[in-house]
Amino acid sequence: MKPAMMEYYAPTRLDEATTLLAEAAENGGKVIAGGQSLIPMMNFRLVRPPVLIDLGGVAELTSMEATDSHLSLGAMVTTATITSSDLVRRNWPLLAHAATWVGHDQIRNRGTVGGSLVHADPSAEMPAVMLLADAGLEVRSATGSRTVDAADFFWGYMSTALEEDEILVRLTLEIPPPGTRWGFCEFAQRHGDFAEAGAACLLPPGGQPRVVAFGAADRPFRATETESVLLAGPAVDAEKLRRAASEDAAQAEVKDRTKVRLLGTMVQRAIAMARDQQV
Numbered sequence: 001m002k003p004a005m006m007e008y009y010a011p012t013r014l015d016e017a018t019t020l021l022a023e024a025a026e027n028g029g030k031v032i033a034g035g036q037s038l039i040p041m042m043n044f045r046l047v048r049p050p051v052l053i054d055l056g057g058v059a060e061l062t063s064m065e066a067t068d069s070h071l072s073l074g075a076m077v078t079t080a081t082i083t084s085s086d087l088v089r090r091n092w093p094l095l096a097h098a099a100t101w102v103g104h105d106q107i108r109n110r111g112t113v114g115g116s117l118v119h120a121d122p123s124a125e126m127p128a129v130m131l132l133a134d135a136g137l138e139v140r141s142a143t144g145s146r147t148v149d150a151a152d153f154f155w156g157y158m159s160t161a162l163e164e165d166e167i168l169v170r171l172t173l174e175i176p177p178p179g180t181r182w183g184f185c186e187f188a189q190r191h192g193d194f195a196e197a198g199a200a201c202l203l204p205p206g207g208q209p210r211v212v213a214f215g216a217a218d219r220p221f222r223a224t225e226t227e228s229v230l231l232a233g234p235a236v237d238a239e240k241l242r243r244a245a246s247e248d249a250a251q252a253e254v255k256d257r258t259k260v261r262l263l264g265t266m267v268q269r270a271i272a273m274a275r276d277q278q279v
Contacts, residue, residue: 018141021166027051138168182201
């Protein structure tokens with residue numbers, strides 16, 4: 001099938017894009033980033049936006065920069081760019097590694113980090129990493145901008161805090177302190193398929209461990225029970241981690257017992273991986 005008829009706009013400035021969206025949002029107008037999620041939905045006519053605003057020509061949304069403390073990414077940075085960027089690898093190697101799990105080459109070449117976050121598929125890697133990083137997500141409309149913490153951005157299955165007239169423009173991640181260990185693991189039937197379960201962790205030296213699980217609930221979630229077990233000391237046996245991961249899954253309302261067990265395995269593997277990976 002083909003998409004329904006629509007008006008198409010290709011702005012080259014962000015203020016132009018937000019103005020167009022302000023006029024179109026009330027009637028169901030949409031912005032398109034890489035198109036890896038929206039285009040298939042349009043082809044099957046699951047969504048029929050009367051107006052489509054293409055962000056591909058807005059150059060300011062593709063910038064990347066780092067300070068001593070933060071990494072900043074424009075929302076239109078592609079997943080392929082994240083996997084190959086020395087800037088990302090140096091400051092946030094977990095993000096670069098997680099991006100290699102996104103789909104296949106063709107999808108990574110077109111798909112954007114912002115598009116993945118706004119789509120908010122619970123199996124997606126980028127939302128999980130942003131939650132792990134406690135990233136700040138800058139969104140903008142024709143009337144102003146605001147920053148939403150990643151923990152408040154994902155509301156549920158493909159549901160976010162983004163208003164109809166807002167565009168996600170930038171992501172800001174605090175750079176982990178030197179010596180931080182990290183791990184990432186997911187399970188899919190084939191590499192590139194949607195993850196059935198996954199986990200990521202940051203283990204800063206002498207700091208608060210952070211663990212995020214994804215793929216089994218309606219959104220990625222912090223595994224706080226697992227974090228508490230890790231905070232008690234580095235010598236943690238597998239059974240304690242399994243029980244903690246099971247409690248985290250119960251709190252996230254994961255009812256599928258197979259997925260509960262799978263999440264526990266992914267958490268343990270991500271933590272085991274962290275022994276060999278360091279910022």
